[in-house]
Amino acid sequence: DTTHALDALSQEGLSEEPVQQQEKEAAGSDGGGVWEMVVAGGRKQRRKENSRGRSRMASMDDDDDDDDDEAEGAEDEENCGGGGGSERQREHPFIVTEPGEVARGKKNGLDYLFHLYEQCREFLIQVQNIAKERGEKCPTKVTNQVFRYAKKAGANYINKPKMRHYVHCYALHCLDEETSNALRRAFKERGENVGAWRQSCYKPLVAIAARQGWDIDAIFNAHPRLSIWYVPTKLRQLCHAERSSAAAASTSVSGSGVDHLPF
Amino acid sequence: DTTHALDALSQEGLSEEPVQQQEKEAAGSDGGGVWEMVVAGGRKQRRKENSRGRSRMASMDDDDDDDDDEAEGAEDEENCGGGGGSERQREHPFIVTEPGEVARGKKNGLDYLFHLYEQCREFLIQVQNIAKERGEKCPTKVTNQVFRYAKKAGANYINKPKMRHYVHCYALHCLDEETSNALRRAFKERGENVGAWRQSCYKPLVAIAARQGWDIDAIFNAHPRLSIWYVPTKLRQLCHAERSSAAAASTSVSGSGVDHLPF
């Protein structure tokens, strides 16, 4: 009674199935659909075979998967917004944009970046539904399995290193959108690059953690959209370091405590 | 201000430190201490070097670590309750015992088995405390890291395959001690071996799951002592299979539903 079309999920690379599910937005769950039509239209390259003869995957349950399958290694050019050619494709780099601003030229903006996190969440939900239906272990986080699923669903522009790289930026966006927006405007105005903006997102997060007892895991877990992301190592370390030095400062002022700082 | 004696924890096998923490019971947290004096006295082999030149580990924070360090590969005989000799040591096999019954001869009873789960919980709590103190990722389950910690703390009789093998038996003991006890008495009386008793523990668990909406993960997670254990694959599969056939039966009786069973 249950379709087992996704049986290959845990046997990656073994089956050879023709159907491929396109990236689909689980439409209507947020503003992403509209936003995407505006911003992503010229950028979204659909499925370039990633040249290592990977197998594909049957699509699942509901709607809109289109069934075209290219020959392996077809490596044809695609509309990537003006720079046609057959060299290996990458996503356009991010630039610092204000909220609502669409990046021009061969660039992607930060609304698009955050949108990728929402898409990953939708892919996770799909993976969870499949797992529940089949009585298998159900992931609570965006795992390798989810990234693999996203890729097979045609979302080649989603990958683990990128998503992990900017998690804390998304965290600030979730936890304090005001501050996040202000930071974006400030860094755009100053003409800073994405790396500088990214670095600057740590500090306000540590401040939030300070106000909430330093438990960054609890802060992530308490937020419905953030709880599915692993706390980045560096953010965890910064919180720990800052807590330690804050504790040291307060004890050395009060004279109590067990640390041995010079006085 | 914080001791970093356990810095080697994540660098297993690299450091060469002389201090070793003995198994300790985190005394007073449950009845294990008393129970152990009665039952485990003649069985507890303390530290046989596991012959692969593994390094040891500095002990942590609090109390009672004894500092003796044997030469590597000392391989001396130990008091194992009567069977002295230098051959490789194993734990005595389990036999089916009634609640409160002490196993005689070279056997271990089921109270002892369940006690091992409590010990693992205590080791997990110690690992969690260390992780929190150091601002590192904090495990919520009994992971490889916890088994490694237990071994380094001298609890050589704890190992992953054994603990995973009997998890569902412990689960029944946690979730329905009455039923668990009755099962033990019945299987002892019938002279069944441990394997048969172990097998028999699945069925009442599936029945519990049936009563609670089939969500075995939720059932594990709702119980404070059980939530730290991964749901065993086979138990998960049994619940899923039973739910499916129960659903099929009910729909074929009611005539509604989407399955295509013969009528």
Next chain:
DNA sequence: AGAAGGACCAGTGGTCCGTA
């Protein structure tokens, strides 16, 4: 130079199967 992401690596969950 700044940035995207393939691919690697140490340590994980899971359990088989050589051992006693």
Next chain:
DNA sequence: AGAAGGACCAGTGGTCCGTA
């Protein structure tokens, strides 16, 4: 035969570094 557990293995979390 029944059982304990060393050791293996596929797939994970994490992120470096060769690439563009």
